[in-house]
Amino acid sequence: MTEPGILQVRHVFKAFGGLQALSDVSFSVPRRGIVGLIGPNGSGKTTLFNAVSGLFPPDRGEIVLDGRPIAGRPAWTVARRGLVRTFQVIRVFGQMTALENMLVAAPGLDARAEKERALALLDRVGLSRHAREYAADFSYGMTKLLEFARVLMPGPSLVLLDEPAAGVNPRMRETLWSIVRESREAGTTFVIIEHDMNVMMTLCERLTVLNYGEVIAEGPPEEVRRNKDVVEAYFGKTAERAER
Amino acid sequence: MLESLPVYLQVIVGGLLLGALYALLASGLNLIFGVLRVINICHGELMMLGAYAAFGLFALWNVHPLLSIPVTFVLLFLLGIAIEKTLVERVAGAPELSSLLLTFGIGIILTSVAMNAFKADFRSVPALTGSILLWEIALPRARLASFATALVITGGAYLFLKRTRAGKAIRAASQNALVAETCGIDVARVRLFAYGLGAGMAGAAGNLIALSYSFNPEVGHVFNLKAFAIIVLGGMGNFAGAFWGGLLLGVVEGLTGYIATAQVVDAVAYILMLLFLLFRPSGLMGSAK
Amino acid sequence: MKESLLPAALAVLAGLAALLAYAALASPYLIAAGFTIVLFVTLSASWNLVSGYTGYVSFGHVVFFGIGAYTASLLAVKGGLGWPAATLGAASAAAVLALVLGSITLRLKGAYFAIAMLGASEAVRVAASTWESLTGGGSGITLPNLLSPRGAFLLLGITALGTIVLTYAVAQSRFGLHLLAIREDETGAEAMGVAATRAKTAAFVLSAVPAGIAGAANAWHINYIDPESTFPILLTIQMIVMTMLGGGGTVLGPVVGALLLGLAGEFLWARFPFIHLGLYGLLIVGIVIFIPEGLLPRLMARGILPRTRRL
Numbered sequence: 119m120t121e122p123g124i125l126q127v128r129h130v131f132k133a134f135g136g137l138q139a140l141s142d143v144s145f146s147v148p149r150r151g152i153v154g155l156i157g158p159n160g161s162g163k164t165t166l167f168n169a170v171s172g173l174f175p176p177d178r179g180e181i182v183l184d185g186r187p188i189a190g191r192p193a194w195t196v197a198r199r200g201l202v203r204t205f206q207v208i209r210v211f212g213q214m215t216a217l218e219n220m221l222v223a224a225p226g227l228d229a230r231a232e233k234e235r236a237l238a239l240l241d242r243v244g245l246s247r248h249a250r251e252y253a254a255d256f257s258y259g260m261t262k263l264l265e266f267a268r269v270l271m272p273g274p275s276l277v278l279l280d281e282p283a284a285g286v287n288p289r290m291r292e293t294l295w296s297i298v299r300e301s302r303e304a305g306t307t308f309v310i311i312e313h314d315m316n317v318m319m320t321l322c323e324r325l326t327v328l329n330y331g332e333v334i335a336e337g338p339p340e341e342v343r344r345n346k347d348v349v350e351a352y353f354g355k356t357a358e359r360a361e362r
Numbered sequence: 363m364l365e366s367l368p369v370y371l372q373v374i375v376g377g378l379l380l381g382a383l384y385a386l387l388a389s390g391l392n393l394i395f396g397v398l399r400v401i402n403i404c405h406g407e408l409m410m411l412g413a414y415a416a417f418g419l420f421a422l423w424n425v426h427p428l429l430s431i432p433v434t435f436v437l438l439f440l441l442g443i444a445i446e447k448t449l450v451e452r453v454a455g456a457p458e459l460s461s462l463l464l465t466f467g468i469g470i471i472l473t474s475v476a477m478n479a480f481k482a483d484f485r486s487v488p489a490l491t492g493s494i495l496l497w498e499i500a501l502p503r504a505r506l507a508s509f510a511t512a513l514v515i516t517g518g519a520y521l522f523l524k525r526t527r528a529g530k531a532i533r534a535a536s537q538n539a540l541v542a543e544t545c546g547i548d549v550a551r552v553r554l555f556a557y558g559l560g561a562g563m564a565g566a567a568g569n570l571i572a573l574s575y576s577f578n579p580e581v582g583h584v585f586n587l588k589a590f591a592i593i594v595l596g597g598m599g600n601f602a603g604a605f606w607g608g609l610l611l612g613v614v615e616g617l618t619g620y621i622a623t624a625q626v627v628d629a630v631a632y633i634l635m636l637l638f639l640l641f642r643p644s645g646l647m648g649s650a651k
Numbered sequence: 652m653k654e655s656l657l658p659a660a661l662a663v664l665a666g667l668a669a670l671l672a673y674a675a676l677a678s679p680y681l682i683a684a685g686f687t688i689v690l691f692v693t694l695s696a697s698w699n700l701v702s703g704y705t706g707y708v709s710f711g712h713v714v715f716f717g718i719g720a721y722t723a724s725l726l727a728v729k730g731g732l733g734w735p736a737a738t739l740g741a742a743s744a745a746a747v748l749a750l751v752l753g754s755i756t757l758r759l760k761g762a763y764f765a766i767a768m769l770g771a772s773e774a775v776r777v778a779a780s781t782w783e784s785l786t787g788g789g790s791g792i793t794l795p796n797l798l799s800p801r802g803a804f805l806l807l808g809i810t811a812l813g814t815i816v817l818t819y820a821v822a823q824s825r826f827g828l829h830l831l832a833i834r835e836d837e838t839g840a841e842a843m844g845v846a847a848t849r850a851k852t853a854a855f856v857l858s859a860v861p862a863g864i865a866g867a868a869n870a871w872h873i874n875y876i877d878p879e880s881t882f883p884i885l886l887t888i889q890m891i892v893m894t895m896l897g898g899g900g901t902v903l904g905p906v907v908g909a910l911l912l913g914l915a916g917e918f919l920w921a922r923f924p925f926i927h928l929g930l931y932g933l934l935i936v937g938i939v940i941f942i943p944e945g946l947l948p949r950l951m952a953r954g955i956l957p958r959t960r961r962l
Contacts, residue, residue, distance in 0.1 A: 171842055172841075172842075173838065173842070192841065193838070193841040193842045194841045194842075194843075194844050194845055194846045194847065195846075197841070197842055197843055197844030198844045202842065202843065202844070203842055205839065205842075209836050209838070209839030209842075210836075210839075211831065211832050211835035211836060211839070211840075212835055213831070213834075213835055213900075214828070214831055214832065214835060215958075218828055218831070221825070221828055222828050222829060222831075222832040222840065222843055222845060223843040223844065224825065226825075250958070268843070272843075272844060395762075399762075401762050401765070401766065449936060449940065452940055453939060453940075453943075456943065457706065458708060458761050458762045458765060459702075459706075459708045459891070459895070459899075460939050460943055462708060462710065462762075462765060463888070463891060463892065463895065463935055463938075463939050464935070464936060464939040464940070466888055466935065467931075467932045467933070467934075467935030467936040467939065468932065468936060469932070470928050470929065470931060470932035470935075471929050471932035471933060471936070473928065473929075474926060474928045474929025474930075474932060475929060477928075478926065478929075583884075587769070587770075587773060590766050590769065590770070591770065594763075594766065598762070598763070623781070625777070625780060625781045626777070626781055628773075628777050629773075629774055629777035629778065629781070631770075632770040632771070632773045632774040632777070633774055635766070635767070635770045636767060636770050636771060636774065639756075639759055639763060639766075639767045639770075640755060643759065643763065
């Protein structure tokens, strides 16, 4: 690890009322990597995404993107520094066409180049025929794909994907993961929340495991899979006892 | 300074007497906002109809305005049900622009109907006259009776919301309609009932206004704006908050009228409202969230 | 892109020619009627520019009309300025007020913003009637005749045309897309890098300018202003209803709505003086229930008009 990671999260805390959603969370994302964020429901994965992407500030701790602190900065400045995300609950702009959705996230080139880039990305996710239709008329799977294409539109350096494949048909899912791999080759870094462990094992170089708002394991997928704490978090103590 | 103390006391008591009417009106408005997420811009007009109902009952059959309150309440409750069922329900879940415009439209229809039926003349129902002198403070009987009745109705509605099954359903729907629905509460029916209840309370407030103030078909407008201010002061959707907000506005208006001029009084509601929206949007009672 | 600007440029030239011809040829009665129409077009296009595109319901937009009227009148009567400078002053005052009000109230969302604006417009109205030494209070200000009715019509007609052109430009731009994205989902837009607060405030200021000029032109037209006729809540409602009828968030929606309701007002309301307010209420209710999205978007959805941000 000679080169510092593109993203460092250091000792981040966040509480909602009495609930400690994130507790002393630290992890680092290597440049041009694909990192998986896993953990049971309610373990703080989406909260961590929200804090990192600037939806709300952490109570304590540092978040550093490309060497610059971003904790507490508004979401739009974080996005303009190259960190963009998708949402678990889809957030496309319904009364705007697919193409317009793409252009909102445009990086600020000239209009023609932006349009070409948007259409190429829509084509890549199989939506080019629907470029001029309103997103409100799309099926759930199509909106997921649109959101995925849109997140790549600004040419981000770091992308956070919150369950991008949920509700997408299996064939399109494969395309989606291969786009992730290609974009990584082109220099983009990904952090992915995804429940399908088979996908995470093959796609990610590193996994970070959260439970009750704490990082309980971190490392290459094979190592994490053998980690006792992780097995316990996922299957519970009873399952472990039953094994004995 | 000592001499002026009774004067200030008189002004404050006067503000409280009017404030209770504000509180009754605004509680109903907040009840509707809490459950339907609709700012009922025809609330003052419903109140105005309540005033004319009391006026009509008094003029035709000499019904005392304190006795006509159940009748006005039921009449406006039914009108509220009809309005919710036929119109307001159709914009449930639509952007707030729809409900703002819709209820404004209903308001000017009601004003126009009243204008044609009763003309623009100011009316009053002089059923209760004279004052009681308590220490140095003069308490007009009519206002005192309005005050007490408004407290009783608001308190009754509060107990209804707190204690009864239907009241709990309303509060649940007001907290989170989706969760209430999944708990087996028919939220559409709760909306209907809440709107009816809010309208009935507005009607009762109108009845009490008729007892101690003069009114005409356009009076609803001014009360609308005050009621908006009050629900902001008390916290939007917060039933009890509207009560304290109403009393607060009554007192602050009274003091302003005494210290400055009558014209400035109208601005008090808006200025208080803006200050609260900026510095304490959750209102007097709200938790700072 | 270049060839597609031609139809729009021709339409603007045609509009300008029509305004000039109307101003030169119409009878005084028609000038007065035409003034009402261009007033409605300007005001609803102004409201649409912020509320139609961002979804923030400016429920007190008349405050910009009012501040324009008062600024122009005071600059003319107390400052001795001519109508051009006083009109510019009105536009600037509206812009400054929008900047101040917007940076405060645009932090509020939904219904909170709507009633904050209503409160702001009423507060300014009360200020205008209370500050008698400056504004003459309730008795208002009488103006010298600085601009003929034809001149006032032309001034406001060109303002209307300019507001439409401005809307057209915004609708085609990245800025316009950002405003629409805020309307659809502000949090999502910010996560995509849209500087929402900045964009909203800019749209608010842009929309206040034509409303301020309209206030000035109206003062030149009737040579008299007072708080009641300068800050009527009903005027805000009219801006909203006209925009909603034609279709908010479109370039021509407010124009269509203003023409329809303006003409309806001329021919219909005059015949039913006692129930016209009630009829207006029925109309509002009908629009909200039956065509909440507006005429233009409905025609677009049916395929009768092309679905484009240019209309």
